[in-house]
Amino acid sequence: MLKTFKIGGVHPPENKLSKDKKIEVLPLPKTVFIPVAQHIGAPATPVVKKGDEVKVGQVIAQSSSFVSTNIHSSVSGKVTKVDFSADSSGYPKQGIFIAVDGDEWIEGIDRSEDLVKEISVDGPEIVKKIQEAGIVGLGGATFPTHVKLVPPKGMKAEVLLINGVECEPYLTSDHRLMLEKADEIMVGIQLLMKAMGVDKAVIGIENNKPDAIKLLNEKCSAYKGVSVQPLKVQYPQGGEKQLINAVTGKEVPSGALPIAVGAVVSNVGTAFAVYEAIQKNKPLFERVVTVTGKGLEKPSNFLVRVGTATSELIEAAGGVPENTGKIISGGPMMGRAIASLDVPVTKGTSGLLLIQEEESKREEIQACIRCSRCTSVCPMGLEPYLLMTLGEKQIFDRAENERIMDCIECGSCSYTCPSSRPLLDYIRFGKGKVGAMIRSRKK
């Protein structure tokens, strides 16, 4: 029996159309828009102004607090303006516009393909470099990585879990990275282990990626303390708490961080970025993005500079098909629908998914027939039908008691509801209100 998490879960059609497509380097765009808030935490502060010449890898916005991170230029050229424009949230966000001119990198970045295995820095140095290189969780949550590596007082990390699950349907960027950059990821894992001071790391990979499981398993013999754990395909296994539960059997207590059970979770993409930052001196300014969809001519995996407009990626994959109804930044279960193709790729963009017209419309809402499917698929053991009603009727104190804040917004409830009820929509609304209630109590 393959391991998986214990409560709930769904298995949507996987549709990994681009799993056999090698990572291609996307041609440089003419302009980029680099938002200063690409991570959870305080936005970075711009340190360049209109007219400044910048190089690839140069810091253009400075981390403004501990839970924040640096933003680097992904291109060389001239800053045309520092202004607001919509990111994938749809809201105008501050960012830096750069007109691209050539491809000149800052001094000191090792651009060769050679694998650097030897680790010559100590733990605190690694954390410091990760912070400087602007590394955040590349699975999509974009939590600054250096914060995770420093456990709160009195807590100790025991194991590093590497998330190679990629449980979202369609997405293949992590899969391809594992196949094409296996050694680099392994060295990145060693670096993270050293930074945390642990001697054990487990890479969790779902069983629908047998090639990645096999390859990384082979690599494990050369890297001490690292092992691969194949997992049964089950959404949302890539969720931090679900992955910890699947691999270690432990449950992170309600409201607590993974470190409470001695675990720290990092994505394979993050491990790769850590490798590049420490061994190659290269800050985070590009990432692998899957561009996919059923009607798309060439579903692809691209290595993309941060700030590149969505339109450029879709053009390279064959252009927007006629019957496209919706474009999603991220996967179909948790991604965000974007309103415009000007939205830039950011550190957290794992994929772009084009959904056809007929699949993009929601079905008519019908009455709840109390089938309890939402309750049985909820990976947090909540009762979505009840939380929806409490949100709808604005009974927020009861919603808090029913643990609405535990919801990880994976969407399994809405996915599975036979009556097409907007469960998660109302739960999000309720979470917003309950979250505000809790914050005002703390004041």
Add this chain to the structure above:
Amino acid sequence: MSKLLTVSPSPHVHSSESTQKIMLRVVYAMIPAMLWGIYMFGLDAVRVGLISILSCLAIEFLIQKYIMKVKPSITDGSALITGVLLAFNVPVSLPWWIIIIGAIAAMGVGKLSFGGLGSNVFNPALVGRVFLLISFPVQMTSWPATRMMSVDSVSAATPLAVIKEGIKNGIPVSQLQGLPDLSDMAIGFNNGSMGEISAILLIIGGLYMLWKKVITWQTPVSIILTVLVVSGIFWLINPEMYVNPVYHVITGGLMLGAIFMATDMVTSPMTGKGQLIYGVGIGLITISIRMFGAYPEGISFAILIMNAFVPLINMYVKPKRFGGQ
């Protein structure tokens, strides 16, 4: 690209499951028992079935359109299920107008007065059946002969009615007249209402629904086990006075109730644990009515009584939360 894109919150994909599909699966599961009823009772079963189904659909349509003034939802399949279940639960000799009254009670009182599908507290078909049982006790307990009986017998008592008479008059089980063999009863050669007679075909329907994830095992299994255990204890103490527990399980609509009525999603608890409590409650009430009550059967009343406790069960029995407490 000039066209506007759809923007809506995640998730952006949905399962192909629908309310209508779930309801239709329940109907498919009832087909074996329905065909057996038609085989045993002939055209009378067809007559009762058609009147019941058509009147349930018509009543839902009329009330929704002209009284509630909402879009009629008769295509969702739930009124069809109520129609079939009501027909399953009455003698096939029932006059047409009584069936229509039953349908009005089921759909109008049992379902739509609460707001329609999903909002009703009690199983609509059982509301209809119990309404008729109390209002028309004679017609509701006259069971016509099946094709297996001799031509000159126009009606016959159900096995449970025979047992009840025995308990009332103190006749030992061994001397009871007209109690069919257990194996005959399991297959469905006994008397009763159209849908209740064949335990085996009802179980086949139940297994289909389990496979298709329309029902969960907790409710039917806990009802059946509770009835078996409690009636088994009585039987062990005094086998002369109390019948073999298997009788209780395969007669009197217990299978029909446990598999098709108590498992109704709308009126049963939301968690597995809750369903166990609910099932044990139904089992205990059923066997109490059968042994000590005025009615030979008891599952209908038992389900309706436990239906009333479902909101309470849902309030206090919570699923296992991730992260403890």
